Amino acid sequence: MDNSRVFITECPRDAMQGIKEWIDTADKIYYLNYLLKCGFDTLDFGSFVSPKATPQMRDTASVLEGLDDSETKLLAVIPNERGAEDAAKFGRIHFLAYPFSISETFQLRNTNATIEESLRRVEAIANICHKENKELMLYLSMGFGNPYGDAWSPDLIVTWAERLTQLFEVSRLSLADTIGAATPELVKQVFSTISTEFSNIQISAHLHTLKENASKLTQAAYEAGCRYFEGAIKGYGGCPMAKDELTGNMPTERMMEWFKEKGIETGVDPIRFSEAFVTSSKIFH
Template structure:
């Protein structure tokens, strides 16, 4: 076997942009199936304004119905209030905050400037420390942006350094929010960041077109990435990015490539197959 990889399944990311209400019981059933699969982490819900993301307003109720599992739970939050709400639940392991190196997108996604977001992250990091939670920072627009803001791989490295020096960060998730990344760019960025920040988990959260999934997975792995995030069938993406064509990395495509390479994922194939079938009740 080659090096082990660790997978995060992101049903929250897949569900959040769906306008038709998904019944809480259906969410619980689907998530419980995912919790049996052997994922390292499950991005299961978010504590954000129901006006911004109506689909996630039942996250606390969903959490009550989840079975015990060795899979760690991650909740997305957008401010201190969300962090306080999420941290009241002992079951939640990670709190994730989307930090964009694009000023324009940071305002669109969290209604805060980059400097205001730094203050938020400081408060969130303090809450994590107090409540024994681990902080995950998503570097959104990590592979370019369409807004004309400055971008370069050096800028990613600079922000990664600044954030990890200022705050106790467990995981940096490099996020291709709009599907801008090429395999060459993905390998270059991960090669730089993985080598420079070897004591922190560096994760790939790549929104993409399905036909690009395998090449991007291969490129991230070649660049030293060992933490990968996706969603079954590639559903989802960022509702704030306004790109209906770009979805999440399809988990099954990643699993196929890892299997072909003899790379261990820890995923139980029969349980994953059941979750894959059940996903059709959620995503149409």
């Protein structure tokens, strides 16, 4: 792998999903089209989920229809087989992503399914991906600990990564912090192991953090072999199913600053990114 190159996923879906005030569909399309010009590897643009569970995402199909052509891969989060079937109808969607938690409590809160039930869901989703020529991405949610007292350890992450990749044709595993529990030491420990053992799969860092910790966590993941990073402009968002107080997403601009400082290529156009950064204030108030 070229050490001077990383691949960034921008996550407006994650930034928007917990906002209770409705964001107009036209405004979402306007903002996402700015993001599609930036040169991100992937855009986590929406989710095919029950409107009751996540009202803000009920217009994902309409948003998709308004998006401009781009080389950026589109990713949709899906919570079950029905969501996968709905998403698979759209040829432009590249990744179907399922949030698989290694915390039983969070799996129930996030997808209304146990871990064992989730395995059956992933099997059905994987079959749809194979049939419809989509790539399967799995989040390992609560990947750096959980607030519920459920078992967690770096070894448990590796165990689940091994099981999931042996059972299913997974293109990308995203180690998702979810609650901002990761420290640079934990990130380095986890990614050092994962990056070595799963070199044939894209391993992505989806970290939720305070802005002041962003550079240290980015550096820890990169030095441990991670080359796929996920963030949201200004650190907007967080998982509304995780706990009452949200820890925001990794601020994309902080990652970009660190990569630029180290001379690491991101593929993102800085001028286009600046335009999207300014435009974000029209969406998030």
